Amino acid sequence: MLSPAGAPYAICPYCHTDYQQEGKEVLVEYFYRLEGQTSRDIRWMIVIHGMNSRAKWQEEFSWEIANRLRYSAPVLIYKYGWATIDVLARWLHRRLAKRLGERIRVAIEQAIERQRPPRPDIIAHSFGTHLLSLILENPDFEDLKFGRIITAGSIVRPDFDWERQIASGRVEAVLNHVAAKDKAVPFSQYVIPGAGPGGRAGYAAKAILNVRNMDFGHSDFFEPDNLRLLIADGGLWHSFLTHPLSHFSPNGAFAPNRAWKPAPLLLRGLARTLGYTLFCLIAPLSWLRRRLDP
Template sequence: MRSKKNQILISLHGIRTRGVWQKKITPRLTGFKHYPLDYGFFSTLKFLNPFSRKKMVEWFRDEYNKIVEENQGMIPSIVAHSFGTYIVAEAMKCYQDIHFDKIILAGSIVKNDFNFEEEYKKNRYTSLLNFICKRDIWVKLAGHIYGFGNSGVYNFSNSNKIDVVKYENMGHSDMLEDDVFRNKMVPFLRKLSSYNNGDSPIRIIDQISTYDVAVWSALTYKEQFVQRYITALASGYFFNDENEQINQPKRLNIIIPSSPSEASSSARIIYFKDYNKISFKINNGDRRSAFYDKGELYDIPSIIGTSEILSLYSNEDEAKNFIHHFSDALRNLTKNISNIEITTK
């Protein structure tokens, strides 16, 4: 399986609905792990009750924390509609540790003076897209209710850090259809954005598949170690710990461990504790070290035991998947090279 770490997307519906649109958009979200949050049918009476609204904001905070924890701290983007936009804005106002990657507001009833620019300066989100639909009668009505605004029709008073898509003839839910989602929302969600301080909520390495990381690691090992070994065979530059030149080894044995942790520097030292350590170089170039026993050279690729790889594939299944792809790639890259044997621990 050539998996990569998906971006996280939360979607949040409005009142008097169960968010059918949330389920419809999922097929468009390749590369995303989608959480279509459903708080049930929320009546107009509850919508008008500030205590009921407060409970929904608290509920959202709990759901947000569960999602972030489940995904090892990855920051989600969010698409919110109608009352969902209110929940998002109130959660950001009440809970300073809630952060987003991208925010999409559709049918927004957030107060027009909500200062998203100030939230951007605090690194609360990377970019925001607000849909303005001039025929949205429900948003216009919400603007007359205390605690709400009509920002889905008239935008925000401070909109310097807000992207806008404007539709003159659309109503309250028209922007939730597939054509708008496909052509406007998905491209916005896929672009790479950074916080005000320049940091990105997404590590680039997380967006590279396990297969690609493994192949790149195998290519790097082949060029930086195997190729130098082959060249050293032609020139004869092999040295022991006393810097004395020794006979060329008869063969290079590459040992692939069962997990990346077994390729760490400490694990390699323990595994080869009874072997002699030697080094080889190309002309006056930098040296590479390996282990020597009975005329043969041994190595466990340290590139698969780096701290980055260990943190990236801490899950046992992911680690095995990475090792499998690395082993296959290295075998393929070295299949026409004589005097090299690849084995697994």
């Protein structure tokens, strides 16, 4: 097949045959090629659950991944245990995030040994989204890189610098799945230092895909029927994790209306003081619960 660059040809550029001398006529055929991005496989992923979740959905999720996606995609379910006073203290957040980061590093090393990609996809819920954001901001974990990230019921601040994470190559893409009926996320900044209502207001970064479900509450993403739809072929999560994103525009996609500002410091301080007081009152019950259900 000859390149159109030299057409019309009188002599073959390969064998130097003179077409006119041989009495041959050059036939022109047109070929069309569609250029675009290819789809991707879910090779493996890490799931980070929310605060104090028994996470029955985690077993459902692993089962659905294995059956509906029709290929092997190992799922690491990271469980950091029950969190009570932990959510009120920033230094305890950092300790929990450090443990998570170290576990992710081990998982990546194991994935590389098994000839899997070094970048896991991530699904994080509620307090798990906050721990993930702390890992991304921690210089000690700059070596950790991620594929596509889904945050659900996020308590990450709307102004979190996702743009920098994507531009630097730490993160491939982010889907922020917002629940319109989420009653927990708007109050997170009053109780949890460094948190914000990303799971209601959306992320301000232009590179992020914010998608709102008008019927979901804080944990409805993981109800078995909803979860099956999200990760089935054509479901929102499955499509985000596997499809090219250049023209991916799902129903419910939105851009935040205005710049987010945190609540006044006085209100946040009063709320956390109340939180510490309540914790002191229920500390014995909390200790007993940890002992019986670690």
